[in-house]
Amino acid sequence: MSDNLNTNQNDNDLSIPIKAAADARDVVALVDLIDPLPRSEALRELLHLSVEDRVLVLSLVPAELAAQLVEEAPSETAADLVEGLTAIRAAEIMDELDSDVQADLIGDLDEDNAEAILSEMDVEDAADVRRLVTYDDDTAGGLMVAEAFSFSDTQTVGKVLRDLASDDDDFERYRGQHPYIVDEDGKPVGVVSLRGLLTSKRSDLLTSIMTPPLTVPVDMPLFNLEDLFDEHAFLGIPVVEADGKLVGVVSRAAVSAAALERSESESLKRQGVVGDELRSMPTWLRSRRRLAWLSANIVLNILAASVISAYEETLLAVIAIAVFLPMVSDMSGCSGNQAVGVTMRELSLGLVRPSDAFRVWLKEVSVGIINGIALGILIGIVAWIWKGSPALGLVIGLALALNTILAVSIGGVVPLLLKRVGQDPAVASGPLLTTITDMAGFFFVLSLAALMMPWLV
Structure with missing residues (x-):
């Protein structure tokens, strides 16, 4: 048995022998295959199986080992794993977890499944879990364990x-x-x-x-x-x-774990990934979540493109402007993202509130003016030397300076305004900032170019 086990563990994929052991209801073989693995690696192999086989494995292995696998999984995936089990088996696994983990799992389940599992748990433990789920996740009550020495x-x-x-x-x-x-x-x-x-x-x-x-x-x-x-x-x-x-x-x-999870979650949201997405999840679910964010971005990008369309004649007359349009929008976007990052940080620390929007705006405008002038002069000189046109350098430099001031103003304030209206600033701030800085950047460049057309052609 040990020779076969070593051979299997040297393979890149243990999911096949794990499935075979599960199909044969061979608990000893399952434990021999899974238990020696680091828990992250064991979870990886479990998620390579079909949904039905995952449930079968968790139903067969000892409750303590099953609990370790469930605890290793991200919250949404952990809830999916538990949801497929019988209420009795889920309660056995729950009994091996700390009360804070129990509460997180119960909170992620639908009400019927949660109640079915709680009814199979020890009465006192179930009461602790019911109490813990009433607290907000990122508070002492939501993070504590009910067991106190x-x-x-x-x-x-x-x-x-x-x-x-x-x-x-x-x-x-x-x-x-x-x-x-x-x-x-x-x-x-x-x-x-x-x-x-x-x-x-x-x-x-x-x-x-x-x-x-x-x-x-x-x-x-x-x-x-x-x-x-x-x-x-x-x-x-x-x-x-x-x-x-x-x-x-x-x-x-x-x-520490909650702070890290919050940071990772906000980072993913800024990239348009909502929830604990893993590739082991159903394809249609992952596609639907991503499309919701990407579809909104199509509409926002159409708005930005409409500004270019309105100045098509100017762009055709001075084709060199096209080279600098993405520079102006991208550099301004970077400045705006810095402001978003600072506001999100201060929001998470409780240092600012939506009512502080005007004060935040004043702080950001002062930085934006300094950086806008510096960046405008730099890119203006580059445009002048590159294309040999001081007028073009003036247009591009002034446009970048104005757009930088606008970008940091929006980046600093928009998360606070979204927070005030009950929207998640981590999800919506990025797309709004990108669209506005693109539209404004294109407008500043093309409108200034139209005004200075006699000196550009």
Whole structure:
């Protein structure tokens, strides 16, 4: 068996032997093929299978291994994997996941499937998940785990040490947490360090060695959590409800992962990729999502092209202008994208709001004027030397300067305006900026050329 396993693992594609083992309902062979692989590689092989075969594999392998594969997948793909399983099997896999991952999965499922799975889970665990899904994703409540390593303020050091030494598998869920001390109302009143526990008498009350805890409210946003973990070396921070009761713990790892996911998501949205698209998804679904964005861009590009059409005679009379049209629009677009990037960054950090649009505009205009003049002079000199026409250099330089000022103004303000009307600025800012800078760039160049026609021909 081991010789065959090694041979299979040296192949580029293990999906064929995995499928064969699944078809034969050979659980031992499936585990031997999948378990030794890094989880990202195991997920890759799973996604090479058909939807039916993926469900079969997850139904056969041990729940712990299935949970690791589900947890490795992007959220939408993970939900698709779980959705194909029976409610009983899905609940078994859920039981192997931390409560924050459980909540993310349940939140991505349709209501009927979610309720069917929750009804098969432990009552207390299901209650925790139902509570967690009510919090916004990028808040302490949405990122926390409900399992908190907490003890009553009437207990002793010996009680904590006995729990630390226990063989209880559930203790693994408290990794990275210090013991939190709560009063009779469930409110955190202190935290103890492992060093303090080991150097104290077993009979000592926890209250005698505890220090005041740092807590965060359930609605604290992600950017504030990032700052907090930057300021403190904690691996986890207890989370409290409005009444002060301890409801979970948010970890440094969860905050870092959420920040990275947010950054990747915004980057993909700016490129027109909406959702957790993977090539293992149905072709029609991927095509429909992309076409929604691309179709809108066709309309926007037609508007930009209409400006060129309106100045066709000018373009024909001074054909050299055509060389510089894409330069003006592209360079202005780059300046505008810089402004978009800064605004998106400040939005994510909570440093600006839609009400700050005028202040942002003033800041960007000042930068745009300086950069516009500098870039205009540079490209104007290039046009003059290249085509031997100082008038053409003046037209191109002035057009780029004006378009740069316009581009940074739009790039800085449009994300805020989109946010105000409830649209996703990461998705819509790029196409709007590109269209406006193209139209304005073409207009500035061609209209200035029409005014200076006697000196250009």
